[in-house]
Amino acid sequence: MGWMGWRLAFTLAVAAAGGLLGHLWGTTRPAHWIDGVLGGALLAVTLLFVRDLVVGHRVLRWLSGGLVDAPRHQVGLWGELTARIERAVRSRDRQIEQERDRLAQFLSAIEASPNGVLLLDASEQIRWCSQTAAEHLGLDRHRDIDQRVTNLVRAPAFVSLLQSRQFEHPVQIPQPGGRGVLSVMVRAYGDGQRLVLTQDITQRERAESMRRDFVANVSHEIRTPLTVVAGFVETLTNLPLSEVERRRVLVLMAQQTQRMQSLVGDLLTLARLEGSPRPPVDTWVPLARIGAAVEADAQGLSASRHRLSFDWGDGVELAGSEPELLSALTNLVSNAVRYTPEGGEVSVRWRNRADGAGEVAVRDTGPGIAAEHLPRLTERFYRVDGSRSRDTGGTGLGLAIVKHVVQRHGGELQIESRVGAGSCFTLVLPAARLRRPVDATTDAAPELR
Template sequence: MSWLWPRLLTALLALLGASLLGGLVGYVASGTPWRAALAGAALVSLALVVRDAWRAHRLMQWLRGTQEGPAPRGRRFWGEVGYRVERALRLRERALEQERERLAQFLSAIEASPNGVMLLDSRDQIEWCNSVAADHLGLDPVRDLRQRVTNLVRAPAFVAHLQGGQFGEPLVIPSPRGDASLSIGVRPYGDGLKLVLTQDITERERNDAMRRDFVANVSHEIRTPLTVLAGFVETMASLPLTEAERQRVLVLMQQQTDRMQSLVADLLTLAQLEGSPRPPPDHWVPLASLLQRVQADALSLSAGRHQLEFHQEEEALVELAGNESELFSAIANLVNNAVRYTPAGGRVETVWRARAGGGGELEVRDNGIGIAKEHLPRLTERFYRVDGSRSRDTGGTGLGLSIVKHVAQRHGGELDVRSELGKGSSFRLVLPPARVRREPQVAALATG
């Protein structure tokens, strides 16, 4: 109300001044000062009304417009009104802009989430969804807004879950493309609104299946030799055996014992690879000594039945950075696998060669039985066997290539497998430049 009293005082002074001025003019002109005073007061009042109306008109025109420029300025009442209205509008615009920025940041955070988020109104129409949810459910995040979600995602289980109203447990359904498994959780909020959360659990289900298979395979692999050993022990305890039969049973028991020891050793190796820190990048191991040890093991395993070749294409003393036992285990597994699955008279060749950029690769290739294309993606899974009976006959545990893959990854490299059924296989252990160094000397590698 601070504007009211100055405004009333100004009007009263103007009226009083106009009356006095009108009375003076009337007295001089006609001797009737009261009429002139009334006329002067009326004129001043009219002038004040016209001025106020004009200022009010200017302010109303500004309010009816976009309010982009400043409000009409003036002294006293209408200037004060224009200033306060403009300030209130600017404060509201600033608050709305801040709210929009916060909303944009919130939506950006949701958009960056690896999980899908979708908002539904009380009629199950899509109010908003991020790109992950759109990809999971086969939606268009712009085109499908304000569409009923059950008209777009027609999986019966999803429709029944959404309409049933029992949202305690998440729903698992296949994705619309059929290439993934989705976990869908619905959370009611507000007045009939729903928050739908989607998550791709394909990898988790695959890992769970692999874990179950791993436990089942370990149990089976250990149970088989234990059953054989138990049978032999019972036989030796209950039946009279000749010396020749006794020796034969002891040999078979030793074979089963060795098989269990190999299995346990490979399991411990995998556990150590998964639980230990990455190999040091500054501990250098001569490649030649690794290949000599691998060659000795391969010659013993082959027993003269294969043609084994070990050579290096580059004329330099090559050293590898990492854990010596892990590198030996990886190379030995590749060479021994090639020997086991190559028929007698076949050839197994182990070659080291430089790669562009300073890295290197160790290739083990054979002309053995080869592997069908559909088996190649799963070769490095634990206990995965192309031919289970043949693997057991050759003494494999089904863990060798899994160990090689882990060693390669821990040394920053990769395992590349190429094979064709009936034409042999090629396994390449690729190492990055940081794990390979060379000295300008000729490394003499034995061949056999």
């Protein structure tokens, strides 16, 4: 029997009890026993109704009070009603909590994205903003809520995109303060709402610019000697030259051919460095052996026109690729010799650092380099003085190779230079790639102790 059956039975029982009491009262007055029965039943039902009013008032007060401290010890209709309401409320609270957790996880996932997310309403007012989007667009994610986005982001391309309502393609806008370049994409959703996605493409644009410059530089560097060689070939073919003139032309052709070979060789070296795995950490190479090859190249290039001095440490060994390390040191020492005037000095010194690392410093007494050029020296084909670099036989890739080699070995290239005071290029190698000879007295010390 459900609560309705119990309620009906209880009401009838109360009415019957009231009627019985009214009948007993009416037996004292036989003429009015029917009135007594009816009056008793009515009185009983009235009392039950008053009780229901009191309980109903308590339930209404409980409902209006936020369903806190539910009325207890209720039976019948009101007990069933309060129990069902309480179960429904608890179920709703659990669902709200679950939805709140899911929303928090979703927002956390958006915050973890490297792309910025901005939600706009139909009036283009900001409804929500991720931290990344705020950093990209120079917004305050809390203060700028409900602000019109075009009042805060005034890039013409972005404003035009919102006004055109043609969202098929993204636009590029500068970051505030000129920090970089953003790609902004807009998508419509809901009832006139907008989803704005921002992506920092500064590095991509820089890489694309470097690629274009690289292709242009390579084309230029190869076209120049090819033009010279082609001109000399035409000269040899069409003009009668004396033996002296012919030999001079052949020497110049050989120089240009060597220049192209050097350029292609450096390009292949860079491609190999960028595409190969990192050098091993368990293959040890004596620094003195690398240094002997570097010294031979430097002395041949100098032809006794400079004062050369070398100190490769005492038995130092390096972990890594011998050809790469040799290429890096040869490039540094060759540059120092080429750019140092006759009678100048070039010195190479090994030094143990206090942090366990080691460094090879290549110092010269050349003309030096202005401070504004130092950050760009390791860029491919970057030259402080293009004509002088070509005269000395440089390809513009040497320092780029050095930088790649030292980074692949976990180190760094440090450059110090002042105009008129020479330059110092230092290869810093981490302690994990160094192995020094063990001093005999150090080994014997534990036994003596």
